[in-house]
Amino acid sequence: MTKKYGIIGCGMMGLEHINNLNLLDGAAVYAVYDPIDSLAKGAAHRANGAQICSSIKELASLPELDALVVVSPNYLHVDNLEEISMHCNLPILCEKPLYTNPMQEARLTHMIESHTAPIWVAMEYRYMPPIAQMAAQADAVTGGVKMLTIKEHRIPFLPKVGDWNRFNKNTGGTLVEKCCHFFDLMRFITQSNPIRVSASAGQIVNHLDEVYNGQTPDIWDGGYVIFDFENGARAMLELCMFADGTLWNEEISAVGPAGKIECRMPGPHRFWPTDIGPPPNSQITIAPRTPKRPVTTDVVIDHDLLMAGDHHGSTFYQHEKFLKVVQGHGQVEVTTDDGKMAVKMGLAAQQAALENRVIHF
Numbered sequence: 001m002t003k004k005y006g007i008i009g010c011g012m013m014g015l016e017h018i019n020n021l022n023l024l025d026g027a028a029v030y031a032v033y034d035p036i037d038s039l040a041k042g043a044a045h046r047a048n049g050a051q052i053c054s055s056i057k058e059l060a061s062l063p064e065l066d067a068l069v070v071v072s073p074n075y076l077h078v079d080n081l082e083e084i085s086m087h088c089n090l091p092i093l094c095e096k097p098l099y100t101n102p103m104q105e106a107r108l109t110h111m112i113e114s115h116t117a118p119i120w121v122a123m124e125y126r127y128m129p130p131i132a133q134m135a136a137q138a139d140a141v142t143g144g145v146k147m148l149t150i151k152e153h154r155i156p157f158l159p160k161v162g163d164w165n166r167f168n169k170n171t172g173g174t175l176v177e178k179c180c181h182f183f184d185l186m187r188f189i190t191q192s193n194p195i196r197v198s199a200s201a202g203q204i205v206n207h208l209d210e211v212y213n214g215q216t217p218d219i220w221d222g223g224y225v226i227f228d229f230e231n232g233a234r235a236m237l238e239l240c241m242f243a244d245g246t247l248w249n250e251e252i253s254a255v256g257p258a259g260k261i262e263c264r265m266p267g268p269h270r271f272w273p274t275d276i277g278p279p280p281n282s283q284i285t286i287a288p289r290t291p292k293r294p295v296t297t298d299v300v301i302d303h304d305l306l307m308a309g310d311h312h313g314s315t316f317y318q319h320e321k322f323l324k325v326v327q328g329h330g331q332v333e334v335t336t337d338d339g340k341m342a343v344k345m346g347l348a349a350q351q352a353a354l355e356n357r358v359i360h361f
């Protein structure tokens, strides 16, 4: 039987979830909620005529629903989760970051304890095919990852509904908002937890000439973050959000005593300058130490999945696995503990940069 989903938040990422659920056999969007009517209507249309609800309470109380997807702005995730769990005990896929402010953590923990249905934190980067392939082979190729480097060079933050992403108080700060993905990948690939972090980061170029309600944005657009892990691995993030003309959006390399594995991915197709030709395929390079034989292969992603969003098909693959959880025969792969740790790493990295000191976990 087709599982029926409710969507909370119908902006850019809400539509990406709907596009991908439309492609997934066994799942359908049944109802949507967004405080902005026109966005709810557009999303309902995209979801083949889904029901429009006028509140989270109304949506979460629908007896027909089998699962909920939270895609509201970051600072609302904890409020939304609390409200959902007052009205139902359905499986939830919640967009990252799970929370934005340390003051929300106790409330979140209480919600998680009282909501016994599965909660999956949306960490789409784990499910991008080049990254998934790299993570699966990293141990075998490297002989145990010792050094992991994640480099993201990309366009600035996109405009959002109500410009919520221009201010740290709404996003949690750039190292939480977007970099929680990369810190989650660090734990996922090294299979270890962080013990300390140092960082240099800030608002370097972007958004300094923008004004919203008399206020200039305070979001950071670049920096370096270095983590040490319990198992001795080291990992570095290099973020630059004013590299609009870049060839590769992400370049991720892992090195160990036996070799190196690296993946490279272009940015979302819709931002590629098509007048110079199509964007490149993603690539993986496997480079053993001996014999020295680096081999590069393309990772080709299904065209329909590429067109359904900005994340290399990962939203579809994540939903495929979440659907199994909704059907009662799959395991949550990105738990609320993973989601919380990714936020803690982002908050600690920001503190390290702000206070110019090493933060210990």
Ligand SMILES: NC(=O)c1ccc[n+]([C@@H]2O[C@H](COP(=O)([O-])OP(=O)(O)OC[C@H]3O[C@@H](n4cnc5c(N)ncnc54)[C@H](O)[C@@H]3O)[C@@H](O)[C@H]2O)c1
Binding pocket: 008, 009, 010, 011, 012, 013, 014, 033, 034, 035, 036, 039, 071, 072, 073, 074, 076, 080, 095, 096, 097, 122, 123, 124, 125, 160, 161, 162, 177, 311
């Ligand atoms: N995993 C990823 O790769 C990825 C990518 C983009 C966005 N996201 C996450 O998705 C979430 C939404 O981001 P977006 O890019 O769609 O932003 P957006 O501004 O495009 O959309 C947010 C939507 O939420 C709606 N909203 C506002 N208040 C609400 C409320 N109380 N309840 C329900 N909806 C409400 C807004 O009207 C808007 O339509 C954020 O948490 C963001 O971090 C994740």
